[in-house]
Amino acid sequence: MTYCLAIKVDDGLVFASDSRTHAGVDYASVFSKMHQFDLQGDRFMVLLAAGSLATTQAVVNLIRRDLENSGAHCSLNKAAYLFDAATYVGGISVKVQEQHSLAMQRSGFSAEATFILGGQIAGQPHEIYLIYPQGNYINASPSTPYLQIGETKYGKPILDRMAEAKTSLEDAARCALVSLDSTMRSNISVGPPVEVGIYRADTFKMGHHLNLDTSSKLYSGVQKHWSESIRAGFNSLPRFDWEVQR
Amino acid sequence: MTYCLAIKVDDGLVFASDSRTHAGVDYASVFSKMHQFDLQGDRFMVLLAAGSLATTQAVVNLIRRDLENSGAHCSLNKAAYLFDAATYVGGISVKVQEQHSLAMQRSGFSAEATFILGGQIAGQPHEIYLIYPQGNYINASPSTPYLQIGETKYGKPILDRMAEAKTSLEDAARCALVSLDSTMRSNISVGPPVEVGIYRADTFKMGHHLNLDTSSKLYSGVQKHWSESIRAGFNSLPRFDWEVQR
Numbered sequence: 001m002t003y004c005l006a007i008k009v010d011d012g013l014v015f016a017s018d019s020r021t022h023a024g025v026d027y028a029s030v031f032s033k034m035h036q037f038d039l040q041g042d043r044f045m046v047l048l049a050a051g052s053l054a055t056t057q058a059v060v061n062l063i064r065r066d067l068e069n070s071g072a073h074c075s076l077n078k079a080a081y082l083f084d085a086a087t088y089v090g091g092i093s094v095k096v097q098e099q100h101s102l103a104m105q106r107s108g109f110s111a112e113a114t115f116i117l118g119g120q121i122a123g124q125p126h127e128i129y130l131i132y133p134q135g136n137y138i139n140a141s142p143s144t145p146y147l148q149i150g151e152t153k154y155g156k157p158i159l160d161r162m163a164e165a166k167t168s169l170e171d172a173a174r175c176a177l178v179s180l181d182s183t184m185r186s187n188i189s190v191g192p193p194v195e196v197g198i199y200r201a202d203t204f205k206m207g208h209h210l211n212l213d214t215s216s217k218l219y220s221g222v223q224k225h226w227s228e229s230i231r232a233g234f235n236s237l238p239r240f241d242w243e244v245q246r
Numbered sequence: 247m248t249y250c251l252a253i254k255v256d257d258g259l260v261f262a263s264d265s266r267t268h269a270g271v272d273y274a275s276v277f278s279k280m281h282q283f284d285l286q287g288d289r290f291m292v293l294l295a296a297g298s299l300a301t302t303q304a305v306v307n308l309i310r311r312d313l314e315n316s317g318a319h320c321s322l323n324k325a326a327y328l329f330d331a332a333t334y335v336g337g338i339s340v341k342v343q344e345q346h347s348l349a350m351q352r353s354g355f356s357a358e359a360t361f362i363l364g365g366q367i368a369g370q371p372h373e374i375y376l377i378y379p380q381g382n383y384i385n386a387s388p389s390t391p392y393l394q395i396g397e398t399k400y401g402k403p404i405l406d407r408m409a410e411a412k413t414s415l416e417d418a419a420r421c422a423l424v425s426l427d428s429t430m431r432s433n434i435s436v437g438p439p440v441e442v443g444i445y446r447a448d449t450f451k452m453g454h455h456l457n458l459d460t461s462s463k464l465y466s467g468v469q470k471h472w473s474e475s476i477r478a479g480f481n482s483l484p485r486f487d488w489e490v491q492r
Contacts, residue, residue, distance in 0.1 A: 153399030157428040161473065162480055174483045182403040208488070221484040227407065229479025234408055236475065237420045238467040242454065 001189035002150035004033055004048035005179060006118045006128040007163050007172040008140045012200040013118045013126050014169060015046050016176035020191030021053050034195045035060050036206060037067060040077050042122035044204045045085060046197055050150035051113030058096045059113065082127045086117050090135035097133065114149045126201045154186040155179035173198050177222050194219065247435035248396035250279055250294035251425060252364045252374040253409050253418040254386045258446040259364045259372050260415060261292050262422035266437030267299050280441045281306050282452060283313060286323050288368035290450045291331060292443055296396035297359030304342045305359065328373045332363050336381035360395045372447045400432040401425030415444050423468050440465065
């Protein structure tokens with residue numbers, strides 16, 4: 001399993017992903033699920049990937065091939081809008097899945113993959129898109145400024161509470177870290193290291209890219225502080241009537 | 247959907263459940279999912295139910311019928327151990343499901359139901375059992391002292407952090423409330439009122455049974471305090487290096 005998320009705030013975008021990949025429980029390994037692309041100066045895009053690793057690797061390879069091939073029908077450099085890029089990635093994903101789906105089904109596996117594409121093209125707003133296995137997409141809205149793929153439920157409550165359009169980029173990144181930490185605590189198929197990317201709008205380059213193991217000072221600091229805050233908040237919750245009366 | 251949970255601590259048991267039931271999105275209604283039974287003085291049992299409402303209602307009716315019928319082959323009063331009672335409930339559940347499964351499948355519905363049975367028989371420890379739709383069961387362990395059914399993921403992180411064998415009954419009840427609140431915030435198919443039952447070991451009766459709407463003083467107090475604690479904890483998380491340097 002996988003957990004990736006992206007948050008769109010007024011100031012820019014935050015990307016975050018775990019790195020655990022497994023084929024069954026006895027073959028767990030570490031793969032980055034956050035893919036940056038070397039694009040023209042007028043654009044910046046990051047792709048987060050969940051699902052069949054064979055599918056997501058093939059999709060990323062084909063995206064890179066199209067970038068190197070000036071004759072390609074479409075590419076991340078040729079897309080006029082970010083939603084065009086999302087449609088393009090969705091199209092590649094569907095093709096890769098179709099290529100192997102029959103063989104995968106025979107073996108009882110799914111070739112499905114889900115992506116989040118985020119970024120900005122000069123003159124346009126920064127955006128994030130969730131690309132479904134079927135190739136279509138949705139984008140985030142001001143009232144729901146985040147998108148998640150993979151094992152999404154454990155880490156959703158903190159996003160629902162804290163992620164808003166006016167949240168600062170750094171707070172959004174901390175929110176993503178807490179969301180990932182909650183997920184990793186509750187589901188062993190989501191695991192470290194954790195990658196966090198911070199993109200400030202109109203810069204067209206990743207401002208910060210962190211690759212954090214749980215032993216890193218930052219990650220363990222956030223983890224420890226958050227645990228203590230939760231515990232302190234919990235211990236000061238209102239008492240029941242009968243406790244007060246005693 | 248539904249969210250029910252039970253926590254087993256050294257001092258006793260906590261039961262909690264939401265009350266939202268729906269057949270599609272346009273028929274949502276309120277049904278209690280926490281069932282108490284009028285048993286002999288040497289025993290106490292509570293059943294939490296998730297899944298097809300038709301199945302869970304039939305199961306509860308058949309359990310009650312067996313209690314009233316002294317000739318019944320088995321009943322919650324006749325079970326020698328709590329796991330016997332779990333096997334008995336599982337058997338009824340499977341029979342009810344089989345009775346309607348073909349017709350349900352034809353209509354594209356599932357007759358499945360999942361239960362948590364918790365309680366105590368005199369001379370034995372207090373226990374909680376999760377009864378699968380297939381009729382078999384698992385019980386909680388000292389290292390995982392809680393069981394959940396229905397929409398379980400959103401509310402799991404707080405349980406993983408706070409629920410331990412040595413937790414007080416009241417803290418376990420607050421933990422259950424927070425777990426339910428997180429779930430209701432993130433999933434509209436889980437909804438109020440919330441029921442919380444507190445059973446102190448060796449008392450053989452429910453010590454406290456709360457039926458809380460979100461407007462109740464207790465529930466809204468917990469909700470407000472928890473939101474504020476999360477926000478305060480979040481705002482005091484460690485800063486990134488580049489924030490400190492600024």
